[in-house]
Structure formats: C-alpha cells, structure tokens
Amino acid sequence: MDWLDNQVVLVTGGGSGLGRSLVERFIDEGAQVGVLELNEEKAAAIAARWGDRVCSVVGDATSYADNERAVQATVAAFGKLDTLVGNAGLWDFGTPLEQLKPEQISPAFDEIFGLNVKGYLLGARAALAELRETRGSIIFTVSNAGFWPGGGGPLYTASKHAVVGLVKQLAYELCPEVRVNGVAPGGMPSDLRGPRALDLQETAFDSLPVDELVQRLSPLEAPIHAEDYTGHYVLLASRANGSTATGSVHNCDGGVGVAGRKLTEKVRAELFGRGA
C-alpha cells in the first residue's frame, strides 16, 4: 500500500520545477492529481505525460475564479479533494532594497505578494468546502526565505514570511476539520521566474549556477533537486502518517539557517590561543 492511495491532490504551479516533481511523486504514491498551471504548454505536457491520472487546468492562481474552476474540475474528474498544495510562486532574484527603483516597488510588490500570498489564500478559500467534506489538508510551499534573510530580496523574503503566518492562522481557524501545514525547501534548479515590474519575467532561476550555489550555502554541501523535497509533502498529506501535524512548517532547506559562520582554524587559534 502506498502513502496516498485513493487520495486526490490539487497542485498550483504543477507544470515545472517543484510542482511537477510533486505531481510525479503524488502519482507514484497512489494519488490522482489536479493541476492549476498558467503556462498552456506546461499544462499540456503534464496531461500528455500522466493521462487520466491528472486533471490539468490552465489558469491563473491569482484569480479566485480560476482557483474555483480548478477545484471543480478536479472534483468532477476524481470525485473529491483531499489535499490542496499552494505552490505557484515568483522570486525577486534577490533584488536588494537599494536596487529597487522607487517606482518599481508597488507593482513588484503587487505581483510577488499577489501570487505568493494572495494566490495561496484564494486557493484555500476555493478549496475549503471540499476539504471540509473530506477532513483533508492544505500544504503551502514556503522557502528558506520564510525563516532567514538572504534567500531573496525584501519583497520575496517578506512574502514567504507572510506564508508562514497564513499557515498558522489557517491552521488555527480550520481545525479540527482541515490540517494546514507548510514545507520550506531551499534552492533547487527550476524555471522559477521574477516579476514583470523588475523585467525578470523571462529570466529563469536555472539560468544561474544553482547546484553550485546550493552546495556552497548548505552545510550539507550537496546540490539538492526538486524531487528531494517531495517526501515532506507526502508525509504531511498522508492521513496515516501526518495526522498530528497542523500549523507546522517542515524546514527542509538543506540547513541554510544553521550554516552560521564557521571559525577558520586561523581565527580559532587567534581567539582561543589553540588550533581547532
């Protein structure tokens, strides 16, 4: 028996990167999966790859009507909804405050918060009645930037901190029927884009040397890929294994927050008068 046998999951932004790996893993664990995806080609590729195990809906996660359409299509296809995964997001490519032109701040804020925070809220509202019906769960993709500085600029970091707040508030409001949790991954190569207001809509995260970056930032000192994060979602979605978790955020970012600043042997010798 697999961990998600007979479960129905809806993933926003399931067309590439982490979302696509989640679709694959959920299906491997026995689930049927709805996808809400903005990019038509990515949505079509998901449908072509997994056939009737997926229900792929083209739409915008920042629109309530599109979230509602995705919930309805998923329930029409598979009969119910057990878990909503809010996942579609935008990054700010670490743009620091000083490099944000004053006139860019409002539109860039609206784009990033509009998807990363409002998109999750709209998805949760659209799925709420179905999730109550199944006593299901919500999982939001957070980020290391939901806990630590330096994983983005102020716009992205603030948006992901806001997602941690959403997890706690919704967990508080929706218990006992619906569990609400988050997963906070760290870096991984993906097609993650930036806001139009910063002219980053065509720049993909994996145009950067992401493997090297992650290897240097994580004390685990290894590259991490989207599929490496999917087990945390499976655990939280699983009725058999995740039933006691609500209001939690699984921090699985490769340990960036505990990387700290290591003392070199030279500094240690100077400070303590002895070697490491």
Ligand SMILES: NC(=O)c1ccc[n+]([C@@H]2O[C@H](COP(=O)([O-])OP(=O)(O)OC[C@H]3O[C@@H](n4cnc5c(N)ncnc54)[C@H](O)[C@@H]3O)[C@@H](O)[C@H]2O)c1
């Ligand atoms: N890549 C990383 O290093 C990293 C690290 C930590 C957290 N995250 C988070 O992981 C999540 C997934 O990002 P990813 O890295 O897999 O990027 P990605 O761009 O590969 O995947 C996001 C998907 O969402 C889709 N999308 C974008 N806007 C949408 C909208 N308005 N409506 C519906 N779909 C939309 C995209 O087309 C894409 O398929 C995001 O929330 C991101 O903040 C990513």
